[in-house]
Amino acid sequence: MAKYLMSVWGPDSDYEKEHYGYASQEEMMASFEATGKFNEKLQQEGYFVFADGLDAAKTATVVDGQGDKPIITDGPYAEAKEYMAGFWIIDVPDLDVALKLAAEASAACLGKVEVRPMQTGPEA
Amino acid sequence: MVASLAKRFGDLDIAEDAAAEAFTVAVERWPLDGIPPNPGAWLTTTANRKAIDRIRRESKRDDKQKEAVAMHDDTPHEPLGAIEDDRLRLLFTCCHPALAPEARVALTLRMVGGLTVPEIAKAFLVQETTMGQRITRAKNKIKAAHIPYRVPEAADLPERVSGVLAVLFLVFNEGYLSSGDHENSVRGDLTAEAIRLTRLVRALLPDDGEVAGLLALMLLIEARRTARVSATGELVRLDEQDRGSWDLALIAEGHALVRERLAAVANGGSRPGRYQILAAINAVHTSVRDARDTDWSQIVALYDQMLRVDASPIVRLNRAIAVAELDGPEVALAEIDRHLGSSLDDYHAFHATRADLLRRLGRSGESRAAYDRAIELAENAAEVALLTRRRDQLGR
Numbered sequence: 001m002a003k004y005l006m007s008v009w010g011p012d013s014d015y016e017k018e019h020y021g022y023a024s025q026e027e028m029m030a031s032f033e034a035t036g037k038f039n040e041k042l043q044q045e046g047y048f049v050f051a052d053g054l055d056a057a058k059t060a061t062v063v064d065g066q067g068d069k070p071i072i073t074d075g076p077y078a079e080a081k082e083y084m085a086g087f088w089i090i091d092v093p094d095l096d097v098a099l100k101l102a103a104e105a106s107a108a109c110l111g112k113v114e115v116r117p118m119q120t121g122p123e124a
Numbered sequence: 125m126v127a128s129l130a131k132r133f134g135d136l137d138i139a140e141d142a143a144a145e146a147f148t149v150a151v152e153r154w155p156l157d158g159i160p161p162n163p164g165a166w167l168t169t170t171a172n173r174k175a176i177d178r179i180r181r182e183s184k185r186d187d188k189q190k191e192a193v194a195m196h197d198d199t200p201h202e203p204l205g206a207i208e209d210d211r212l213r214l215l216f217t218c219c220h221p222a223l224a225p226e227a228r229v230a231l232t233l234r235m236v237g238g239l240t241v242p243e244i245a246k247a248f249l250v251q252e253t254t255m256g257q258r259i260t261r262a263k264n265k266i267k268a269a270h271i272p273y274r275v276p277e278a279a280d281l282p283e284r285v286s287g288v289l290a291v292l293f294l295v296f297n298e299g300y301l302s303s304g305d306h307e308n309s310v311r312g313d314l315t316a317e318a319i320r321l322t323r324l325v326r327a328l329l330p331d332d333g334e335v336a337g338l339l340a341l342m343l344l345i346e347a348r349r350t351a352r353v354s355a356t357g358e359l360v361r362l363d364e365q366d367r368g369s370w371d372l373a374l375i376a377e378g379h380a381l382v383r384e385r386l387a388a389v390a391n392g393g394s395r396p397g398r399y400q401i402l403a404a405i406n407a408v409h410t411s412v413r414d415a416r417d418t419d420w421s422q423i424v425a426l427y428d429q430m431l432r433v434d435a436s437p438i439v440r441l442n443r444a445i446a447v448a449e450l451d452g453p454e455v456a457l458a459e460i461d462r463h464l465g466s467s468l469d470d471y472h473a474f475h476a477t478r479a480d481l482l483r484r485l486g487r488s489g490e491s492r493a494a495y496d497r498a499i500e501l502a503e504n505a506a507e508v509a510l511l512t513r514r515r516d517q518l519g520r
Contacts (some may be wrong), residue, residue: 002270093272094270094271094272094274095220095222095269095270095271095272096271096272096274096276096280099221099222115269117268117269117270119268
């Protein structure tokens with residue numbers, strides 16, 4: 001088995017919009033429901049490790065503890081057009097399974113999904 | 125051999141190195157000890173031992189490799205079928221959609237085709253270091269992202285096979301389209317390599333219509349390769365080729381495959397895809413000894429079928445070329461000017477086709493301008509030579 005991060009990205013301004021960047025209230029609710037179902041399926045199949053949505057990047061804080069005293073800075077690590085808005089961690093046999101799940105995740109959450117392997121090796 | 129080692133050890137580098145070491149040992153020992161009774165088995169066994177040695181040496185023992193060592197230490201030689209299956213798995217891995225298209229082509233030639241990095245770099249006109257990095261990056265991704273060594277499940281197979289065929293056709297075209305560039309003979313070898321790999325896929329998936337179609341298409345194009353460029357290095361169009369120099373054996377094999385597919389489709393098989401239709405078009409062209417006997421109505425009908433699979437401007441352009449033979453250059457010119465001027469303005473074949481049609485209509489001035497534009501855009505030396513001569517032969 002191998003672990004992957006599946007992440008969804010979007011502009012931070014989406015958080016201030018009426019439907020968080022979705023076209024309508026109905027679309028948003030339908031997407032939440034589809035995502036919930038997808039998560040249940042992941043759990044049933046034993047692939048689920050963790051999943052959640054993230055709050056806006058402007059609520060983030062960066063800490064640099066490499067010096068004598070930690071330096072605390074308001075805001076995300078780097079300025080970007082789009083930030084990670086939510087993610088799953090899955091544990092699956094290989095990339096083909098991960099890509100299939102990512103396609104389902106993308107259709108459910110209405111966004112592109114990045115699939116990135118974790119550096120830890122497979123657990124056989 | 126690299127394919128079967130890669131499957132066992134889950135690591136392309138170990139597989140490649142072990143295979144190379146086994147050959148080195150063979151070169152050193154066989155002249156002294158004599159050639160073993162089964163050289164293939166000897167090499168595979170030796171390579172397996174080398175791979176295991178290397179894993180032990182580097183103590184790179186993650187679980188999968190430990191398992192591989194445990195399972196495969198001193199395993200008996202596998203039958204040929206299993207090795208071929210391994211090659212197929214490796215081919216699917218090299219053509220995995222998670223890899224960049226240019227990396228798929230390079231990796232396939234390196235790992236399945238056995239070409240060296242300098243050869244591949246030369247064929248694709250890029251620096252050796254660039255090509256080396258491209259291949260290394262792709263191998264690293266296969267390992268890090270756990271791209272499996274596996275023939276895809278039945279549900280995914282059609283799409284994945286079509287990905288493999290796209291890579292093989294790219295390899296073929298890279299060789300074929302460069303066949304007028306005499307300075308670069310390695311590129312020509314790519315057609316042979318593409319045919320060899322497509323034969324392999326065909327042997328493993330004999331019932332796949334598009335695999336048969338692509339093989340037929342390649343054979344029918346390859347059969348005309350020597351006739352395609354003149355002694356002076358100029359491209360020779362189909363209607364002016366010396367048909368006596370076509371390779372009749374390749375044509376016969378291509379025709380047999382096309383007939384096999386026609387029969388399969390007639391018996392209720394799945395509808396033909398692009399490669400089968402293109403193969404059929406090439407079969408029509410190669411079934412007459414004189415270009416004037418070409419059945420253009422059948423070719424136009426096949427392009428109509430092709431448009432239903434792929435309604436791209438390039439297919440429309442090729443259809444128009446056939447229409448010119450059937451209904452005259454004026455009809456064809458009207459068609460391409462009406463539909464294709466905006467989408468194909470940067471494509472040399474669009475301007476070359478217009479130039480030819482205008483020439484046949486006696487519109488020399490416009491024809492000359494179109495030849496100029498085609499020459500400006502064409503990259504192949506043999507094609508530029510043909511276009512230049514045609515332009516210079518225009519009357520004022």
